[in-house]
Amino acid sequence: MKLLAIPPSLNIRFVTVLLLAMGLSTPGIGEITSLDSGNIDDILNNAGVALVNFYADWCRFSQMLHPIFEEASNVVREEFPNTKQVVFARVDCDQHSDIAQRYRITKYPTLKLFRNGMMMKREYRGQRSVVAIADFIRQQQVDPVKEIHSLEEINALDRSKRNIIAYFETKDSEHYHTYEKVANILRDDCTFLGAFGTVSESERFSGDNIIFKPVGESAPDMIYLSSLNNFDLSFAWAQDKCVPLVREITFENGEELTEEGIPFLILFHVKEDTESLEKFQHEVARQLISEKGSINFLHADCDKFRHPLLHIQKTPADCPVIAIDSFRHMYVFSNFKDIEFPGMLRQFVLDLHSGKLHREFHHGPDPTDITPGQEDTAGEVASSPPESSFQKLQPSETRYTILKRERDEL
Known part of the structure; x- marks a missing residue:
């Protein structure tokens, strides 16, 4: 019996489909931004969330991650089309050793998460798969501020955790946008809550304000006294409260x-x-x-x-x-x-x-x-x-x- 010869192009197509099913390859070109010393600050500073792949071409694990990272980028881009909302980027650490040194990269590949240009303490350590990476980015898009619908909810707070509560007249304000930016960066260290409009009215006797409730039922509240529009001051205050000595x-x-x-x-x-x-x-x-x-x-x-x-x-x-x-x-x-x-x-x-x-x-x-x-x-x-x-x-x-x-x- 004569066997049919399979054209090489079909072989390649079959392998590609098989790898895609396993999450190991991707059709087309993934939307990955290559970072260098000339563009890194501009791109990261203007990205709500950026996941950066620090790699080395000689590293076989880096090579294995490339198609997975690209396919995850494609999946995420379909859900979050705003190119400044989520950015997938990469750094060739051999070509840009200054960047690797700046972010203390010593092993490859390393996936670091950035928010508005600031590198997060916790890097990505989940599975190196399309599904897991896409899920991780979805989790980063969840609103870090839990809205309070009744002041009675404050009495039921878990006082074994560090809670920061903000009282705003409206969400559509510079005060809230600064607070939300701080909450996004420190979401793993504190619970951030917000009350708005009539719910917060009784707590806004002198305008919008933010308080910190330390761990422990008897611990006294601490009030933020600096500018609510100043991100640097707000972040420094919240970090001091959320990250214990x-x-x-x-x-x-x-x-x-x-x-x-x-x-x-x-x-x-x-x-x-x-x-x-x-x-x-x-x-x-x-x-x-x-x-x-x-x-x-x-x-x-x-x-x-x-x-x-x-x-x-x-x-x-x-x-x-x-x-x-x-x-x-x-x-x-x-x-x-x-x-x-x-x-x-x-x-x-x-x-x-x-x-x-x-x-x-x-x-x-x-x-x-x-x-x-x-x-x-x-x-x-x-x-x-x-x-x-x-x-x-x-x-x-x-x-x-x-x-x-x-x-x-x-």
């Missing part, structure tokens, strides 16, 4: 926190032990506010993070415990109760920055720190500090696959 680290946000690239000062505490957490928060604010940009202040559930505790020869029974993870080694604070002694917690952090903690682990106490009767041990070499545990929450070498990577536990 001491954040909780979990397995879900650990990768994001490690990508900030600065060491951790961590309080390990039993979840129910709120008293120790409050003391830690108070002392961090009192002693370490000036170090905010050089170290992350975190708290962690002792039970969930047993493994890092074992690294420093502690168990949940020893909590509360304070430690520094430098992404190279871990160092333990002498005694939790010592945080209330003036300057001790601050000195612990300064000793990390100066290299003293690492030096003393290897070579014993510095000569000026030797206590009477300890002189004979000054020259002894101490044991090496425990290796970093939280470094393991950084993106793995196998992170960039078509399917979402399962998180390995510490």
Whole structure:
């Protein structure tokens, strides 16, 4: 029996249809904007939402993502035809290493989300598929401000979350547009609500206003006192309220926190032990506010993070415990109760920055720190500090696959 020969063009068409069904290819040319140092600021600043693919041509995962990214762009463009509402863009990091360095791109491909030119903390880490990427963009288009229809709803707010409530005469105002822009950027950190017209009238005795309701039933409200039209002032105020000085680290946000690239000062505490957490928060604010940009202040559930505790020869029974993870080694604070002694917690952090903690682990106490009767041990070499545990929450070498990577536990 003679077999029919299939023309090469039909072979290609069949493969294309098959790949499309799998979400791995796209017909035509996707609407992807190539960014360079000359156009990046203009394009991102004028985009409501921009999803940017930072890639390298030699990376096979980058090559696999290209057709998926293009097809997702086509799908999204059909739903959101306004070219400034949603932008899909890409950066060749080999050709534009200055841009890669600017946004701290170290692995390829990396998908970063921008709003009005501002890069969001949380990059896209979902499945590398057309459906998942399109769904992610749809979620970004959901109104970040929940409208209040009755002031009674405020009494039913979840006070375990940070809530910002705005009272406006109308939605069609510069005040509201500025508030909405702030809410879009901080939507993952706070709950934003808005009351309008007659619903908000009783709260607008001196005009439109915004208040912050902190966590806790008894926590007093805080009022925004600066210009409602000024985005920079509004954003700075809301960010200060929505992003706490001491954040909780979990397995879900650990990768994001490690990508900030600065060491951790961590309080390990039993979840129910709120008293120790409050003391830690108070002392961090009192002693370490000036170090905010050089170290992350975190708290962690002792039970969930047993493994890092074992690294420093502690168990949940020893909590509360304070430690520094430098992404190279871990160092333990002498005694939790010592945080209330003036300057001790601050000195612990300064000793990390100066290299003293690492030096003393290897070579014993510095000569000026030797206590009477300890002189004979000054020259002894101490044991090496425990290796970093939280470094393991950084993106793995196998992170960039078509399917979402399962998180390995510490």
